[in-house]
Amino acid sequence: MARIVMKFGGAVLASTEQIQEMAKKAIAEKDRGLDVVVVVAGMGQSANEMKRMVQHLTDEVSKRELAVLMxxxxxxxSALLAIALQEAGYRAVALTGWQAGIHTDSMYSHARIDYLDASRIEEHFTQGDIVVVAGEQGIDDMDNVTTLGKGGAETAAVALAVALDAERVDIYTNVDGVYTADPRYVTKAQQLQEISxxxxxxxxxxxxxxxxxxxxELAKKFQMPVIIRASRGESVGTLLKEEVEMEKNLVVRGVAFESDIIRLTVGYDAYSDASLADIFTVLAENRINVDIIVQAIIDGLKPTVSFSILKEEFAEALRVLEDSKLSLGFSFADFEIGLAKVSIIGSGMASNPGVAARMFDRLRRxxxxxxxxxxxEIKVSVVVPQDDMIQAANALHNEFNLEQAIHI
Amino acid sequence: MARIVMKFGGAVLASTEQIQEMAKKAIAEKDRGLDVVVVVAGMGQSANEMKRMVQHLTDEVSKRELAVLMxxxxxxxSALLAIALQEAGYRAVALTGWQAGIHTDSMYSHARIDYLDASRIEEHFTQGDIVVVAGEQGIDDMDNVTTLGKGGAETAAVALAVALDAERVDIYTNVDGVYTADPRYVTKAQQLQEISxxxxxxxxxxxxxxxxxxxxELAKKFQMPVIIRASRGESVGTLLKEEVEMEKNLVVRGVAFESDIIRLTVGYDAYSDASLADIFTVLAENRINVDIIVQAIIDGLKPTVSFSILKEEFAEALRVLEDSKLSLGFSFADFEIGLAKVSIIGSGMASNPGVAARMFDRLRRxxxxxxxxxxxEIKVSVVVPQDDMIQAANALHNEFNLEQAIHI
Structure with missing residues (x-):
């Protein structure tokens, strides 16, 4: 029997009414004759209440206990959705991450999936159950509960789809699909029906x-089709798949932007002290995402390396650098706040060397x-003052004629 | 190293401030050099919110999914208390029921403990951890999450104490200990320092x-001492143990009472139809607690059996009886609401046959x-109209001179 994995985020499960609505989506797939797995994130308000209580108790929470909590x-x-499915007359079962066979490493609140044992889900399929899996969580080798961190439920959904050989993954969100830019800020943004x-x-x-x-990344690795679609209405959504032939000729496919970027700069007294690998190894070990890296080694000047990180990871990044200052051998660290990143994306870009120049020119104007x-190969990103972000995004959306994006 | 198991109920863990207070109680025992296990119930408000959402979704919830939820x-x-302990500078680890090795049957929301594998807790002891166990829960043979139902956390606490060969179990509540009667209703009630x-x-x-x-029951079976004490102040509490020699001469040790009792009566057309065993087997299989049972088989009258149950189990009991009406063979079922139970308790009662007579006489007066x-052997219970409950309790407390209970 064909299979589908559906993923419902916290934003589409915020009330019992929404849970009932989402149950109908799962039932529609079941009625089409599919075996259905639904991966759910936590309800937003519940997570916020837990985080609030943790903040009352401590400034530096143990990641193991945080995972038990979150x-x-x-x-x-998962339990509430299974209950709603049962109330609608369908067989359903709620499974925790470990019951669903999601085995991870031990990076508690940022765990990565090591392997998946889908045998219990297969068993439930033979019984006709709609299987509701608590996403964002798994279990490590020592039987500790782990959480998968950001994007965990989506990643678990793709992993389960791969393990179960599902047709595709449907990710339900509160937007219609993928646009050429965020339509809240770029009014002429167009929805894309396919994207690579x-x-x-x-x-x-x-x-x-x-x-x-x-x-x-996981979907790409296993060539698993993913549809991003709205929880409300009958949106066709945007299909993620390998090739988007018909739009290859469009050089720039979208404009993305992100605020709350901080630029951290680390300086060394001498060139011999500078070990980029060491810095980024330490940061990676602490699961701090570094984005743009710029290294400046200019004769007569002290060598520096700058990199951008998200505001929310700033305190942790500073702590990690401080803790490792001696072994990393840098002499000072500096930062600039109030920045944003604006990027143009398109798989046809590599063969069009003029794209970056055109971007810089427009921003200068x-x-x-x-x-x-x-x-x-497929994007150019710039860091600009946060106050200029929306203007930059709209200007670039216009510059690359995205108002006229072709719809398949 | 000597060991202690502490149990904190939902009422003493209702806020982060209370969690911090209770962490201090655990730390005091750890500082005395003991290995400490803390068994915690859920925070009351969280459970109520979950129940509210279930009620929005369904009238008849699947017990399996309810256990996953609750x-x-x-x-x-457990996570929040472990975090509070760590913040205070102590090693602590939060374990779920299954991680703590609590294996149960599959009666999801009313599961009984089958066996306990304390090896993981032992391991944490060798590392110096204070072990915080999510009470009220376990796992069945099929790796399903179960909840232990009423009294589950206390029962888990005693079971863990037995498995770990602990010195005793300390149960922290919001009352000082055990009294000769509920001091909220019987003003002359006295606290007992020991009770069997x-x-x-x-x-x-x-x-x-x-x-x-x-x-x-479990404590008695394994002769595990239990102290019931207040979470606030330095109350010595009441010690439960096998023998209370010094008070043996006191015939009646306490008066207990309970409102919201319903009397269910089931009638048969003929004596041959009546199978008491069948009725109570069906009720027991559905984990409905039947208390007082009165069977009336009088020549010339149709046989009946009456039994008392709690109001909250009434709907379920009716449903069970209705479902099994054919196989049980009864012809009618009737009920009386608005009742209460009042009881006198004392281990010296068996050798004092006049006690019951004195009770009935006082109630008649x-x-x-x-x-x-x-x-x-050690109690007499009567079911009376709920409106008379407090009067009956006070009268009996006075009748048996409990105002002058001896304090060891």
């Missing part, structure tokens, strides 16, 4: 918070200073 | 909701009608 949120929504994994990866990485890059630059 | 409550308090398991069993069964009879009677 994993209850998706466990609660790589393009989505850049969009997701660049602050279009529709789907987490971890999930996209808009009088927007560029603080950092980063390029890849 | 087990999150004690899991949350059997007496406590009767008191607990009879509506003095300080500790659940399941926990007392108080003009309180007696609807049902039940006696055991």
């Amino acid at each position: 994993s209850t949120c998706s466990q609660q929504s 994994y790589d393009e989505m990866l850049e969009l997701a990485n660049l602050g279009s918070h529709i789907i987490h890059p971890r999930a996209v 808009e009088n927007i200073p560029v603080k950092m630059v980063s390029t890849s | 087990s999150t409550c004690s899991q949350q308090s 398991y059997d007496e406590m069993l009767e008191l607990a069964n009879l509506g003095s909701h300080i500790i659940h009879p399941r926990a007392v 108080e003009n309180i009608p007696v609807k049902m009677v039940s006696t055991s």
